[in-house]
Amino acid sequence: MSVVTVKEKKNISYKSCFDVIGPVMIGPSSSHTAGALAIGLVANKLFKGLPKRVVVKYYESFAETHKGHGTDFAIIAGILGFATDDSRVPDAIKIAKSQGIYINFIEESGDSPVGHPNTADIYLEDDSRSIRTVGISVGGGLIKVKHIEIDGFSLNPQGSLPIMIAISSRNNLELELRRIFKKYDMDINNSTNMEKDGKYLYQYDLDSQLSSDARKELEKLSDIANIIIL
Amino acid sequence: MYLSIKEIVKAANEKQVPIYELAIKQEMEVTKSSFDEVWEKMEKNLETMENAVKRSVEGDGVFSPTGLTGGDAVKIKKYLESGKSLSGDVMMRGVQGAIGTNEVNAAMGVICATPTAGASGTIPGVLFTIKETLQLSREDQIHFLFTSALFGMIVANNACIAGALGGCQAEVGSASAMAAAAAVEAAGGTPEQSAHAFSTALQNLLGLVCDPVAGLVEIPCVKRNAVGAANALVAADLALAGVNNLIDADEVIDAMYRVGRQMPRELRETGLGGVAETPTGIAIRNKILRKK
Secondary structure, eight states: EEEEEHHHHOSSSSSSSSHHHOOOEEEEIIIIIIHHHHHHHHHHHOOOSSSEEEEEEEHHHHHTTTTTHHHHHHHHHHTTTTTTTTTTTTGGHHHHHHOOOOOEEOOOOOTTTTSSSSSEEEEHHHHOOOOEEEEEEEEEEEEEEEEEEEEEEEEEEBSSSSSEEEEEEESOOOHHHHHHHHHOOOOOEEEEEEEEEEEEEEEESSSOOOHHHHHHHGGGGGGEEEEEEO | OOOOOHHHHHHHHHHTHHHHHHHHHHHHHTOOOHHHHHHHHHHHHHHHHHHHHEEEEEEEEOOOOTTBBBBHHHHHHHHHHHTOOOSHHHHHHHHHHHHHHHHHHHHTTEEEOSSSSTTTTTTHHHHHHHHHHOOHHHHHHHHHHHHHHHHHHHHHHHSSSOOHHHHHHIIIIIIHHHHHHHHHHHTTOOHHHHHHHHHHHTTTTTTTTBBGGGGOSSSTTTHHHHHHHHHHHHHHHHTTOOOOOSOHHHHHHHHHHOOOHHHGGGGGGSSSSGGSSSHHHHHHHHHHHHHH
């Protein structure tokens, strides 16, 4: 696998007033419920569909308090694509099981592999494919994505969202992507290109949320690329 | 983006605008949103806060699934109606709103994280009591939330707002300081006074640990928001009275961060220290684990 990474600029984590006043959420914990849901939602967006099997590994504070904080149902709610204030959140595990999804929660006793007390490692699979992501819940509902495995690629993003990933057999997709970024005035903090077995992956750490128009235009590329917006 | 409280005060003075205006402008620029989008989003947050406080005093109140917390907002409301509170109605009304919100949170109801769910009672507690005292309009209340948010981002970006990283001083401490700063502005104080209120409020909660019994966001979390609201009101009054701090808000934020780094993990949201490790705390944890 060949990797090219472009040097990044300094990253500020909390950029919006609504990162600290908000989210509107089902309690009881913004880091262990809402943040956990957000990590589950990352897995949902990477997998794009319902998995057959879910394995969640918790580290440190997550491992100690996941039961009382509803972290279990929150992560599953995210995997199912629910929002933080969706009333179905507390029933997410029941809902998942009723759809035949096998779930396993593991409390790891060692230190977090990414050095943070709120670390969850999520693995989703069905008969033909799998994804893996390691996320950290940094507080107030905000998360960072520290590791992604998809389609044979392995990424270690800086962490802050939004992150855009495009996977394609086309090796010239970057031109089109950058044209769209420029058109919608999108700032890129960091970018990585990878190639493996004739497939190309482009990852961009974006400075701010995409407008709905930018999103629509990127999604138009979905017949030539797998576009993932985290 | 403003990266220190010093910068916020300077900008507010230079531009001769309230802090909430700096917050709204920054939000529009950084997130590429319109004024209406930003305003409506904050209004939704305000509605969520109102609904939670309302729910907490309906009937007998709201109770958590474990039964460890609940019903206290109703008790406080009744006590307030007796007119005999020692700390005063304004204070106790703030406490009632704070405790009520956290009871809804513990019951896994819908709340607005400010900046976290564990600290979700402090800011609404303060806002809804000074709303009465100062006769704040809906617009004023949304301004309050924007001001508190701008201060909140400084502490979130320079220190932390998660109990697992910095203990409760990072959650309720931060929320209390945010509320104090916003309360001062709502009462007509200067940007410097807001910063002094922030500094006082956070200094007074330095070292506060995160020691959740059975790992739940109930004991002592619900009542910690009572002190968050009360401390904010006191800090705001001190600032408005002209009581200042030699150690400024930005330095106190850094102190909070370092204290958090020095805290052992037993006191940072693991449920392995503080009241969580008292004989009763341990018994409660075992009882709840057995039930599961």
